[in-house]
């Protein structure tokens with residue numbers, strides 16, 4: 001495969017890099033010449049990502065981003081950044097009548113609060129270079145509901161709204177903020193979803209994809225584009241992936 005977008009000399013933080021989409025994004029950034037700082041909770045899997053990165057000057061930090069002290073400890077170790085990809089996230093499959101406050105907190109803590117609080121610290125500590133690019137992982141679920149997906153959809157819609165406002169606030173420094181909203185991508189998250197919903201529901205969802213299910217690299221290609229200077233006039237947008 002040819003890589004068209006250059007990330008040479010850019011330092012980029014990728015959350016959720018121990019699995020699935022975040023892992024592939026970290027790999028693609030390194031293949032495009034960037035330096036990656038990867039983070040996730042599972043040390044062994046994070047190290048596996050680290051070991052497949054191309055080039056040099058990468059680093060990894062284990063952190064549960066829903067724990068304030070671990071988020072701050074990560075921030076304290078960061079250099080100046082040219083980009084961030086907020087890929088860490090969880091799904092939730094709970095019918096509306098069974099949702100409780102613990103479920104709400106669990107979903108929002110990582111899908112919304114963590115990226116928002118991470119951005120707050122990066123901005124307060126002036127850790128973003130001018131012209132940096134911020135990419136949030138939203139989901140097609142924010143537009144197309146699925147049974148039991150109320151919390152997941154709401155958390156993704158929330159991050160889309162946040163991203164649009166952030167884009168406006170950071171535009172004077174030419175810092176861009178955008179969301180990617182993939183349809184279903186073949187990752188461990190999807191494998192876990194397959195265990196919790198019926199075969200019929202899953203088939204119904206799959207046939208909605210005109211180009212079939214996505215691969216992590218399909219999302220990584222879009223992320224690398226948004227991180228690159230080729231996307232310098234794109235901000236406050238939400239790019240839907242998967243043909244919806």
Ligand SMILES: NC(=O)c1ccc[n+]([C@@H]2O[C@H](COP(=O)([O-])OP(=O)(O)OC[C@H]3O[C@@H](n4cnc5c(N)ncnc54)[C@H](OP(=O)(O)O)[C@@H]3O)[C@@H](O)[C@H]2O)c1
Nearest residue numbers: 016018019020021040041042064065088089184185187189
């Ligand atoms: N797969 C899809 O179909 C799909 C579609 C649309 C959008 N997305 C979005 O894409 C993103 C990545 O999804 P994926 O499919 O790659 O999922 P995945 O394979 O389950 O990976 C999720 C990642 O998030 C990290 N994470 C979860 N909770 C965390 C926490 N509290 N602190 C720090 N890291 C945490 C995990 O770290 P550990 O494993 O180390 O715990 C893992 O690296 C998510 O935001 C998801 O909502 C996925």
